[in-house]
Amino acid sequence: MESLDPRINRLKSKAEWDEEIQKSAMDQFETYEVFIQIRENRPYEHVGIMHAPNEEMALIFGKEQYSRRYTCTGIFVVRTDHVKITAFSENEENIYEHMDLNGIQDGGESFEIFHLKKRGKQHIHVGKVEAGDYEGALSVSANLYNIGTPVYNVWVVKTSDILSIPPEDKMIWDTLPEKKFRDAMAYKAGDKIKEFKERNQK
Amino acid sequence: MNVEALKDLLYKIADDQLILGHRNSEWTGLGPLLEEDIAFSSMAQDKVGQSYAFYQLLEQLGEQKPDTIAFHRSAENFKNCQLVELPNQEYDFSLIRHFLFDKAELLRFELLSQSSYEPLALLSKKLLGEVRYHVMHADAFIKQLGSATEESILRLQTSLNEALPYALGIFEPSDLEMDIINDGIFAGEEALKERWIETVFTTISKTELNLADIDSITPIYGGRRGIHTEHLQPLLNEMTEVLNLDPSAEW
Amino acid sequence: MYGGGNVFETIKSVEIADEDPIKLYEFEERIDRGEKIEPRDWMPDLYRKQLIRMIEQHAHSEIIGALPEGTWITRAPGFRRKMALMAKVQDEVGHAQLLYSAAETLGKPREQMIIDLINGKSKYSNIFNYPAFTWADCSFISWLVDAGAIVNQLANAKGSYGPYCRALERICAEESFHLKYGHHCVIHLATGSPIQRKMMQEAVNRWWPPMMHFFGPADKISIHSETLMRWKVKMASNDAMRQQFLDMYVPKIWELGLTIPDPKMKKNEETGKWEYTEPDWEEFKRVINGDGPCNKERLAVRRIAEERGAWVRRALLNKKAEYVQPLA
Numbered sequence: 203m204e205s206l207d208p209r210i211n212r213l214k215s216k217a218e219w220d221e222e223i224q225k226s227a228m229d230q231f232e233t234y235e236v237f238i239q240i241r242e243n244r245p246y247e248h249v250g251i252m253h254a255p256n257e258e259m260a261l262i263f264g265k266e267q268y269s270r271r272y273t274c275t276g277i278f279v280v281r282t283d284h285v286k287i288t289a290f291s292e293n294e295e296n297i298y299e300h301m302d303l304n305g306i307q308d309g310g311e312s313f314e315i316f317h318l319k320k321r322g323k324q325h326i327h328v329g330k331v332e333a334g335d336y337e338g339a340l341s342v343s344a345n346l347y348n349i350g351t352p353v354y355n356v357w358v359v360k361t362s363d364i365l366s367i368p369p370e371d372k373m374i375w376d377t378l379p380e381k382k383f384r385d386a387m388a389y390k391a392g393d394k395i396k397e398f399k400e401r402n403q404k
Numbered sequence: 405m406n407v408e409a410l411k412d413l414l415y416k417i418a419d420d421q422l423i424l425g426h427r428n429s430e431w432t433g434l435g436p437l438l439e440e441d442i443a444f445s446s447m448a449q450d451k452v453g454q455s456y457a458f459y460q461l462l463e464q465l466g467e468q469k470p471d472t473i474a475f476h477r478s479a480e481n482f483k484n485c486q487l488v489e490l491p492n493q494e495y496d497f498s499l500i501r502h503f504l505f506d507k508a509e510l511l512r513f514e515l516l517s518q519s520s521y522e523p524l525a526l527l528s529k530k531l532l533g534e535v536r537y538h539v540m541h542a543d544a545f546i547k548q549l550g551s552a553t554e555e556s557i558l559r560l561q562t563s564l565n566e567a568l569p570y571a572l573g574i575f576e577p578s579d580l581e582m583d584i585i586n587d588g589i590f591a592g593e594e595a596l597k598e599r600w601i602e603t604v605f606t607t608i609s610k611t612e613l614n615l616a617d618i619d620s621i622t623p624i625y626g627g628r629r630g631i632h633t634e635h636l637q638p639l640l641n642e643m644t645e646v647l648n649l650d651p652s653a654e655w
Numbered sequence: 656m657y658g659g660g661n662v663f664e665t666i667k668s669v670e671i672a673d674e675d676p677i678k679l680y681e682f683e684e685r686i687d688r689g690e691k692i693e694p695r696d697w698m699p700d701l702y703r704k705q706l707i708r709m710i711e712q713h714a715h716s717e718i719i720g721a722l723p724e725g726t727w728i729t730r731a732p733g734f735r736r737k738m739a740l741m742a743k744v745q746d747e748v749g750h751a752q753l754l755y756s757a758a759e760t761l762g763k764p765r766e767q768m769i770i771d772l773i774n775g776k777s778k779y780s781n782i783f784n785y786p787a788f789t790w791a792d793c794s795f796i797s798w799l800v801d802a803g804a805i806v807n808q809l810a811n812a813k814g815s816y817g818p819y820c821r822a823l824e825r826i827c828a829e830e831s832f833h834l835k836y837g838h839h840c841v842i843h844l845a846t847g848s849p850i851q852r853k854m855m856q857e858a859v860n861r862w863w864p865p866m867m868h869f870f871g872p873a874d875k876i877s878i879h880s881e882t883l884m885r886w887k888v889k890m891a892s893n894d895a896m897r898q899q900f901l902d903m904y905v906p907k908i909w910e911l912g913l914t915i916p917d918p919k920m921k922k923n924e925e926t927g928k929w930e931y932t933e934p935d936w937e938e939f940k941r942v943i944n945g946d947g948p949c950n951k952e953r954l955a956v957r958r959i960a961e962e963r964g965a966w967v968r969r970a971l972l973n974k975k976a977e978y979v980q981p982l983a
């Protein structure tokens with residue numbers, strides 16, 4: 203195949219196949235939910251997913267995808283199937299009031315709680331609880347974190363299912379500040395246009 | 405301070421980064437997984453951005469503007485090691501090169517953070533964060549692929565064997581090496597190489613890959629003196645193709 | 656970036672009349688209130704299928720859209736263009752990832768979306784089936800094709816499906832740099848040396864017809880498209896978006912001394928609408944159905960990338976991995 207793209211020509215690849223492409227069922231791996239901290243001391247927020255073979259890769263991928271253009275101070279990931287979710291409430295009602303909070307409250311396992319306060323927005327980390335199981339964690343959270351405006355939806359995750367960047371690697375968030383080429387402000391060309399018009403008028 | 409020695413060092417660092425960043429950008433849009441495509445392309449950008457910063461240091465020392473230095477020299481005037489100009493081949497080679505090179509780069513910047521030439525020390529410190537991520541990425545891939553399947557292990561081993569002699573070319577000493585060390589500009593290629601061997605071994609020992617005895621390998625030198633493979637000039641021709649349509653124009 | 660020309664073909668789906676009327680009512684009420692629909696909400700089959708198709712097409716457009724500009728990534732003239740183009744094309748891959756993620760929340764696995772793209776079953780923005788012959792072509796794409804995509808995206812960002820809107824928000828934030836960069840490139844060429852000016856004008860002549868196809872033919876008025884507008888899936892008519900694009904960008908093109916290869920192109924000051932030679936919609940149909948200059952190559956490149964990378968994915972795959980639909 204002769205392409206206009208020299209990179210593609212260097213691949214020296216065939217461009218015709220006898221069969222349609224096949225993919226195995228998990229070819230694109232499992233997904234991990236990604237949470238980002240935009241600035242120190244701000245709560246972590248859900249931003250989206252990464253496809254990755256394991257937590258370590260999910261973290262590495264997530265760091266580039268979600269902090270390419272915006273600064274960040276923290277990231278953590280958790281496999282999608284490790285996130286337990288409640289139902290959604292309606293009409294400004296608080297979902298905690300619609301839960302059967304019968305879980306095991308004692309047990310000493312650590313859970314992280316995330317609240318959704320408005321449809322269309324994303325889940326925000328509110329804090330940690332200790333409980334025996336997921337329902338227990340919700341019960342404890344209902345007492346501890348159910349303050350202020352109504353909560354639409356809750357996510358619960360075992361702390362042990364979370365992977366974050368180790369403290370000794372925190373410096374990866376420092377990048378060259380002089381990345382002006384990514385800043386729209388760096389592209390002013392009004393003068394060039396003005397000059398061009400003046401030249402043509404002569 | 406021997407300014408020629410300093411410039412020599414800066415040129416080789418900048419040229420390494422430019423050429424490797426350029427090579428790695430060839431993967432953008434063509435990677436093995438979307439998420440990895442994004443990460444690898446990001447690191448390529450970082451490299452080109454870093455080379456720009458080093459060319460700026462050179463400009464401050466009286467050399468020409470970055471665009472001129474980068475886009476108007478021919479191959480025999482480039483000081484990059486031959487490792488970075490080699491074609492990408494398959495992803496295993498690109499990953500191995502990324503691993504071998506970036507591990508050296510991180511150590512180089514850590515050492516340069518103590519440079520007697522302050523602008524260089526400052527810049528190196530600033531870059532540590534980015535390069536640390538590059539190493540994190542490389543380590544994860546080599547560790548995982550290096551222990552995964554027969555196929556991935558074989559591919560990485562073959563690439564590692566091929567790349568090692570070229571990688572040793574990273575540490576080709578400068579003619580002005582003694583001045584570089586004595587003036588406190590940099591601890592020197594030998595010191596760097598020693599640390600590099602250790603850290604490469606640390607990662608490789610966590611895999612099924614074999615690291616040959618470094619002393620038994622003949623390094624492929626020449627890059628630092630402008631002696632390059634047949635791949636560099638075509639790379640430069642491609643890189644400057646549009647610019648050369650009208651060299652005096654503003655693009 | 657993404658194009659319109661999104662042909663909202665009738666999807667064989669459960670008849671709306673067969674959907675649970677109470678649930679349907681509540682669903683439509685929620686949309687009317689301006690609330691977002693989230694992945695675990697009840698939704699009509701048609702809504703789900705139409706959204707999957709639309710978001711998936713947008714994702715495909717991004718990953719394919721990376722190819723014409725990617726053609727020039729190694730040849731960008733000078734540091735500032737090199738770094739900016741590297742960043743821009745990478746952004747497109749990043750946008751594809753965000754959009755596939757949004758589509759996945761509706762239940763279609765990413766593997767299937769990739770297969771459908773490569774097998775020609777799914778469509779993507781037609782403009783990318785044309786070749787980027789020169790640096791000026793690349794600059795045209797970076798400026799004007801992106802501009803078209805932004806018109807589309809800004810409209811869709813007010814849609815009803817939560818995950819898609821959130822993805823678009825992130826994307827729109829990054830696009831402002833793309834547009835400025837593209838415009839900057841074109842300005843330099845159009846106001847530059849004779850060689851540059853000639854190259855730019857020729858690129859405009861080549862790309863203008865596909866650009867006029869970009870937003871698609873005038874919408875057929877049907878109950879189908881009415882429903883999709885009511886459900887805030889289709890947010891603006893193709894003609895409305897085309898007019899908006901022409902209004903914003905034709906003057907900017909002319910300002911640079913470039914001509915548009917359509918003698919009829921002018922704004923009717925009375926009606927406020929732009930008049931132009933009706934684009935060749937037969938050509939549009941031909942190309943979008945596979946018969947364009949680059950269709951084969953675009954899909955072949957995606958397949959080559961997938962196959963060359965297969966050993967990496969195979970090696971890293973944990974045998975115990977199981978499919979779970981993403982959450983939001």
